[in-house]
Amino acid sequence: MGRSPCCEKQHTNKGAWTKEEDQRLINYIKTNGEGCWRSLPKAAGLLRCGKSCRLRWINYLRPDLKRGNFTEQEDDLIINLHNLLGNKWSLIAARLPGRTDNEIKNYWNTHIKRKLYNRGVDPQTHRPLNDATVSATIATAVPPQAQIITSHNNIIIKDASIVSNSNKDNYVNTKINGTKLVCEDSNSNSSSGVSSDQEAYQHQQLNLDLSIGLPSSRPQINTHSLKLLQQPQDGDEQQETKVAPSHGVCLCYSLGFLRNKVCCCNRDIGNTVTTAVTDNNMYRFYRPMNI
DNA sequence: AACGAACTCAACCGCGCTCTC
């Protein structure tokens, strides 16, 4: 049993949008607002499928879109967000006002990938690409779970505590083919051997202030958390576990989760803090502000 | 000037998720 088509294909236009079609769509959305894309084309007098209308509006016609080239700051932000989130273009776009996921995806594929290759960085892994010596050194000195950030001619190893002392002595702050390995201790703001321009770079590093647990990290969740994860989403307030008498910040919005939906994390913001709730495979965390 | 190659990006496609009935 196949999926029904989103529209009657033989009665819809395809390809580039005309100015008249754009104007019809703009006029309709100005009057009626976004939403109900399936019925929109007919209501707006457009021979397009709803998906096509939605895409045209979101990627091209929306008034809050930023036009023009990406700035260096946006480039860096995209690279850092991609390092953190992978190909989650919608999440990345949520962090760049006026940019769309499609635009960022295209920009990544046409510009940034090449830029990273030119820097000798693998755009998928964000690890050094073509310098066998550097790669081999990192493979030797740095545990695979370490977070690595490439910066100019430096490779910054976040969370230095998981790098053994002997490896720190042997490799950190040494230059290999012009690339310097730098350790950064996650418990302190200072990095060992970090020069002023490196610090300036690190200040630009992304601080999303996040706590995200993926399903693979489930074993790390204690029984208390699991109890929270199993609780019903709505209504059953007695099962809501009181964790700390503090206010909190819902991270769902800032991450771009639950767009267009009311987040259920922040119910009873007073003294009750839901530390984690779950939608199938995604845990959503609610962070007390005093942590 | 002409042609093909390379590049860009708007648009399309198909899948997965959520919601409703």
Place this chain on the structure above:
DNA sequence: AGAGAGCGCGGTTGAGTTCGT
């Protein structure tokens, strides 16, 4: 509980544009 509708996402396509010879 399960099927279908609707939406959003990521990957891919292809027409238009730019570049190189």
